Amino acid sequence: MGRGKVELKRIENKINRLVTFSKRRGGLLKKAHEIYVLCDAEVALIKICFLR
Secondary structure: OOOOOOOOOOOOOHHHHHHHHHHHHHHHHHHHHHHHHHHOOOOOOOOOOOOO
16 A cells, blocks of 8 residues: 655744755755666756745
């Protein structure tokens, strides 16, 4: 059985939001590195951080 749907909403607590962003960024960088190593392909990531 798969996971249930999670409602997407802004994380109001700034500390929790930054921690979550950091974890997601780390995961994306890891995946990009894996693609680079396994496929010997050039990989580019564009990160846009909107400050509110």
